[in-house]
Amino acid sequence: MIRSARLLPALLIAASVVALPLVATPPALAADEESADQIAEKYAALLERDYVYPETGKRYAAAIRAGIAAGRYTPLTGEALGEAIDRDVNAVAPDGHLRLRAPEGAAAPGTPAPVRRPPRVPIEQPEWIAPGIAFIRFNVFPDDPAVTAAAAKFMADHADAKAIIFDLRTNGGGGLDQMDVIFPWLFAEPTRLVTMATRASVDAGGGSPIDGIASLRLVKGDVGMVAREHWATPNADARLRDAKIYVLTSGGTASAAEHFSLAMKHTRRGTLVGAPTAGANHFGRGDDLGGGYSAFIPVGRTYDPTTGKDWEGDGVQPDIAVPPAEALVRVLTDLGVAADEAKRLSDAHMPSRPMERRGPAPAR
Template sequence: MNLSCRLAPALLLAAGLSVVLPAVHAAEDAAPAVKSDAVAEAYAALLERDYVYPEIGRRYAAAIRAGIAAGRYAPLAGDALATALEGDAQAVSPDGHLRVRPPAGAVAPGPVRRMMPDLVAIEQPGWIAPGIAFVRFNLFPDDAAVTAAAAKFMADHADARAVIFDIRTHRGGGIDQMDVIFPWLFDKPTRLVTMATRASVAETRGSPMDGAASMRPVAGAAGMATREHWATPNADARLRDAKVYVLTSSVTGSAAEHFALAMQHTRRATLVGAATAGANHFGGMEDLGGGFLAFIPVGRTYDPATGKDWEGGGVAPDIAVAPADALVRVLTDLGIGADDAKRLSDAHVPSAPMERRRGPQRVPAAAGSTSPGG
């Protein structure tokens, strides 16, 4: 999830899918030859300094340095080296955002995954039935036009008796679109979630939450820069009593999970579908040298009431149904007949998958870039 591209380089979040900035591509194109052990040591140093949990960061670094000492990385290059570094870190402690990307042209043949699929940010906004507004978000990008479109959707549907947010295919992003949605839905200032960033990152490059009016600095754990995300009502009260539903799936990740948790724990929305992806930790792409890049998770987002986040387990729905059936369930709950609900659901099938792909996956160097999260 990109919360929200305000760093240099920006910190990003994207549901276990990293996002690469244009400046990173430029560095990659001109990357000099670097020994594999030097790449590995750069990775170890970044994990030790900046990883969201200092103790785990030290364990990651120790494992990578043990690999260096054993000569594990010296004979490797390209995708093989990226795979080894990522795998050795994940073996210490799994993290949905921890990724190592090889240089351009270094990906081995076989199953691959784009770092950020080519997704349209907003799909099918409008009235799905009389009095019921519907919109699908696939991303929360760092894009003023998308933010304006989200704001327009809310204003154009301010007379709705119910609003359905479909985030079953949402891969992450930032808070800009959330911050034009939430003011319509709450009747008083409301704390949504808490976000904590390693102080080592906040002190040297700023917090990813700096500059956002909805983010309030608060005292937090030692070694962390902590902010709370707040919703402040606007002057239009029409949607404050509207029913709100959020459709989720195992693809729903990162910034989308932030949105889902905020709506759920404030009891402003009902989540319908499957548990989300479980990709909590936000961070950013770092240069390891030789064209290698690593996504280093440097912070986490959590429920301020419990202190718990969704890393690994995801955000559980209030009503558990197969994601493909989630819209039918919501529409029937809103009084739409079963046949009409099925017809409307069939007309609003997402263009992207609602289930995570299984099996071996590598991140290709030629992945498309965007400015979103996580």
């Protein structure tokens, strides 16, 4: 779900372009270097060792090893191998972030290459959408200081807003960097946002993707987990403390964008408008499996510190449920914009990327 400057993004549910794949290896060369069974076994070992829930990790590993023993993976290469292993893993317990990534261009002969969307533009349409109402769309929360600086500038430039609309309907995830320059403007006192818990064995081995982030505070967690709370610390400028905050959500709102959404909902600082989010909760890191293959291993989860519940499979529920394409109209009219003008503005600020969940919703 989350990343920082060191945190690989949990964006695999949304075909991340922030977590760049490893250098492409031609399928034939990959087969020479690493057999299908070797790749599968590496994946099984990583899941058994590092997956956020140890017992589930063992079950994942057992399913993959059963596939190896049955010879299901031996004749496969490229995308076909990744899909076969993913099917076996998801049959055990679906996870919104689990996916084995094949080398670029590794489709089987005669198989159409997968359609790859162009890279996400991190920020779109940061502007005054109407008098006193600021608007910004984040398509991703990347590990990019320039994007973080742009987010900080947006907040400073619109510090006199009576309302800010954060459009996360097409945000596939990322990390905390942009959030940590936004949230200090919105709170009047230090505020606990969410809790993030990493498997203790991963943390102890120096593999926690969230260790060392300044906005996270180490707290006592469940047995076998290391817990850190994400806090918002107010800045010195009080102009936005009472501004209305709206977050537009959809099935395309995934991972770190769900973290942002839950933070606003849990603290009651923002109003979520749209559809339930994607339900991709677990954060983690990328691992090389050899032969150009890689995998994202979820090593932790983010949850509501009051209820202890996360959003895996279910998504974060909106406060005002409307079709995502109508969310901006609803917010603008609630803010007093005339209906015909709200529709015109919504059409002019409609995301170009899909606002639907990619693939079936994971079962709990």
